[in-house]
Amino acid sequence: MLDMIESDMTKSKVLSVHPYTITPPKNSSSRWMTYVKCEDGNRKKLVAHTESDLMLMLKKHYFKDDITTLDSLFPKWLSKRNEEGTSSRTLRRNVNDWNKFYSCKRVVSVPLHTLTFEDIESFLYSAIKEHQLTIKAYRNMSFILKDMLKYATRKKLLTENPWSLVEIKLNGCKPAAKRNTSSRVYLCDEKEKLFSVLNQRLSSAPDIRIFAIFLMFKLGIRLGELVALKWQDVDEKEMKIHIHRTETKTVNVASGKSQYVVVDHTKKKSIYGDRFLDLDAYDIKLLHATSLFSTATPTENDGYIFSNGSGRIKSHNIDRYLRRCCDLAGIDAKSSHDIRRTVASDLFNNNVPISIIRDYLGHSDIQTTQGYILDNLDAERKRNAIREALSGNNGLSVLKCTHFA
16 A cells, blocks of 8 residues: 555656656557656656656656655655554555645645744644644644654754644634534434344344344444454353454555455454453354354355355445444444444443443553443433432422422
């Protein structure tokens, strides 16, 4: 992915200054060809086996491969991020933010050594105003500039980092929109409607994905963890299941296309993600029923619990099925991750300590867990819960007299 990004940026940069026609090969024995103007005014022919090789030759001719601006530093910074183990999803977000906020702006084209903190502050304030940034959006986009300047300083492209003097007042940031809790969690009546549809489909159109959805409502695991489960992870004797793998999305270097693979660790390689969850009798029966409805042979499923004739079922396949069932149930389409929030909320509503909920969900930070606990009670249950909780405060004795009854 990084190679493609850098290749596209190189080509775009070269074509912006290259005045001559670039001729592709006419047959397998010919090459890519173009001309460049030398210092003496004469033209010189350049040939290469591939277009990317020719673009690199032109880049070297026009730009001497010097890193003198933020624009020229960005591909190197991306490569550094990749070497650090940054996920492909985050790298794509960095590229999107660069194209949205930085590309074609003056701040990325001026020589690095002339960049001042005033230039940076002016650029950031303009971005806040132009894009109506929230504080979170500002921090995400400004991280690119901050980390690039740090990288440039460490590479000795700068003698001093101008970011150390930058001070941005965030008063001009747009307030974050209040999240609609009901859109991020399954309410009690929505669960009932969804379960009804799933049971109906189990009778009319049996599908192994139905069992996957019910298991998520019991275990609260991530969808990537669910589709990575194997039968060897289930210990019926101890009534436990081991969560220690996940599905992740990568880019195939050869084809440039996205693909889903299973890795032997959970999200962000967190030690908290590797966990054993208790199973009850219902869960064991659910897993047994899953095996009965699997259409995959032992060689096709490769030991995965959720598989069919095409092999392991991918996460997006289950998520699409869930959303379709939501539509059939007449409720707003909600994702598999909303099930995870629902499980956290149900546990909290049933007085499970938040530290236990954190371990159950596999979070490393308890603040993350707190963000998963949402109000998923309907209006009547909410009123009853409040009345019951506050009934112990009915202490005015005069109101207990028959005169006031």
